[in-house]
Amino acid sequence: MTAKRVPPAQLAPQLRDAITRLNRRVRQARPVGDLTVTQLSALTSLKLAGALTPRELADIERVQPPTMTKIVAKLEERGLVQRTPHPTDGRQVILAATAGGRAVLEQFERARNEWLADRLAALTEGERDTLRRAAEILQQLARA
Amino acid sequence: MTAKRVPPAQLAPQLRDAITRLNRRVRQARPVGDLTVTQLSALTSLKLAGALTPRELADIERVQPPTMTKIVAKLEERGLVQRTPHPTDGRQVILAATAGGRAVLEQFERARNEWLADRLAALTEGERDTLRRAAEILQQLARA
DNA sequence: TCACAGTCGTTAGCTTAACTAATGAGCCTG
DNA sequence: CAGGCTCATTAGTTAAGCTAACGACTGTGA
Numbered sequence: 378m379t380a381k382r383v384p385p386a387q388l389a390p391q392l393r394d395a396i397t398r399l400n401r402r403v404r405q406a407r408p409v410g411d412l413t414v415t416q417l418s419a420l421t422s423l424k425l426a427g428a429l430t431p432r433e434l435a436d437i438e439r440v441q442p443p444t445m446t447k448i449v450a451k452l453e454e455r456g457l458v459q460r461t462p463h464p465t466d467g468r469q470v471i472l473a474a475t476a477g478g479r480a481v482l483e484q485f486e487r488a489r490n491e492w493l494a495d496r497l498a499a500l501t502e503g504e505r506d507t508l509r510r511a512a513e514i515l516q517q518l519a520r521a
Numbered sequence: 522m523t524a525k526r527v528p529p530a531q532l533a534p535q536l537r538d539a540i541t542r543l544n545r546r547v548r549q550a551r552p553v554g555d556l557t558v559t560q561l562s563a564l565t566s567l568k569l570a571g572a573l574t575p576r577e578l579a580d581i582e583r584v585q586p587p588t589m590t591k592i593v594a595k596l597e598e599r600g601l602v603q604r605t606p607h608p609t610d611g612r613q614v615i616l617a618a619t620a621g622g623r624a625v626l627e628q629f630e631r632a633r634n635e636w637l638a639d640r641l642a643a644l645t646e647g648e649r650d651t652l653r654r655a656a657e658i659l660q661q662l663a664r665a
Numbered sequence: 666t667c668a669c670a671g672t673c674g675t676t677a678g679c680t681t682a683a684c685t686a687a688t689g690a691g692c693c694t695g
Numbered sequence: 696c697a698g699g700c701t702c703a704t705t706a707g708t709t710a711a712g713c714t715a716a717c718g719a720c721t722g723t724g725a
Contacts, residue, residue, distance in 0.1 A: 383649040385641035388656070389634040392641075395656040397562075398663035400544045415682065431703065444683055446704055468691050468702040490533040496662050497529035497536075504658050505527040511655030512532070512539040514648050518640050519542035559711065575674060588712055590675055595710095612673040612720045672721075680713075688705075694698095 396515075402492070412485065419448050420457060420474060420482055428473045430463070457481055540659075555599075556629065563592050564601060564618060564626055572617045574607070601625060 412420075422437045423429060429437070435445035449472060452458040457478030463469035474482070497505060556564075566581045567573060573581070579589035593616060596602040601622030607613035618626070641649060 382646060383653045385638045385644075385649065386634070388641055388649055388653055389638040390630065391660075392652055392656045393634065393637055395659035395663065396540050396544050399659050400540050402663050413681070432701090440682095441684065442703065443685085443705080447682080450704095466692075466702085470703070486534070490530070490537060493537055493662075494529045494533040497532055500529075500658065502526060505529065505532055507651060507654045508536055508658060509527045509532055510651045512536045514644065514652060515539035515543050516535075518637075519539065557710070576672090584711090585713065586674065587676080587714085591711075594675095610673085610721075614674070666725100668723100668725090670721105670723085673719085674717105675719100676717075677715085678713105679715105680711100682709100682711085684707105684709075686706085686708105688703100690702085690704100692699105692701075694700100695696100 412481065416448055416452055417482075417485060419445070420452060420478055423458065423472060424474045424479055424482055428471050430469050431472060432469075434472060452478070556625065560592055560596055561626075561629060563589070564596060564622055567602065567616055568618045568623055568626055572615050574613050575616060578616060596622070 419434060419438055423434060426433075426437070431445050431449060432442055434449070435442045438445065438448075440448075449458055449460070453460055455477075457475055459473050459475050461471045461473070463471055497508070500508075563578060563582055567578060570577075570581070575589050575593060576586055578593070579586045582589065582592075584592075593602055593604070597604060601619055603617050603619050605615045605617070607615055641652070644652075
């Protein structure tokens with residue numbers, strides 16, 4: 378387990394390929410249900426942030442405001458998101474996940490993790506430890 | 522750097538979070554151009570495999586055959602993919618990336634890798650080595 | 666040998682998700 | 696307090712996915 382010198386330009390394509398492919402697989406393992414990937418993603422961001430305006434949520438999701446309007450409308454229809462007026466600015470709206478929204482989210486989370494957890498269980502301790510360290514570095518990269 | 526025991530059920534959410542977030546970031550870094558993500562993905566798979574039937578390509582891309590028909594049609598319009606009849610089976614078609622398709626692909630690849638390569642360059646040698654080993658494990662997971 | 670069941674790719678028609686442009690309500694500054 | 700800006704939404708378009716159905720072709724069993 379000696380550390381090889383790894384040129385970034387060579388690691389980048391390999392890592393990217395691994396990530397995009399694994400991402401597809403994980404997405405496919407999503408359970409049947411009436412929530413789409415987009416809605417799920419928005420609801421997750423909302424839950425993590427606590428409360429956001431549509432604009433902020435759109436920025437986080439890298440989506441245009443009109444798109445977020447539609448996503449939020451669908452989530453609201455199902456009672457997963459609550460829309461309250463902004464206390465001081467009459468133009469703005471405050472979005473927050475309802476208790477129902479948070480519950481649905483946890484259910485999805487569990488199902489989505491299942492596939493991956495099964496695969497991880499088949500690895501060696503050493504491999505899992507490598508992935509654990511890698512996950513930390515990757516999260517840091519994504520934040521940057 | 523001692524290997525900690527890592528329960529799969531705990532690693533799964535962390536790894537998944539890291540992967541989905543990083544995946545979003547990498548996708549956002551794609552250059553302006555008239556190729557969509559879907560088309561790009563299909564063209565990449567086709568280039569990697571060399572030559573495939575529509576059905577095979579649809580399976581790889583995890584898409585239904587009619588969807589692949591449309592994707593291929595658009596790629597063919599732009600001259601990036603060539604469609605030739607199967608030598609023995611009159612029902613089948615053989616798809617292959619043209620020289621132009623491969624050239625466009627390399628251009629996109631470079632631009633997409635750039636963002637990630639920049640970030641990777643800022644890491645330590647040890648961190649890059651961890652990611653290299655992780656990438657191998659992840660690719661194996663995605664294949665499973 | 667040839668009828669027929671199965672496969673392959675495609676077409677048709679629908680839903681969802683994204684975009685840009687335009688609109689209306691509300692805020693704030695000169 | 697008028698005009699310009701921001702925020703959210705509406706309207707309309709395009710892309711991407713699906714299922715159902717079809718037409719061409721293959722290959723097998725009687």
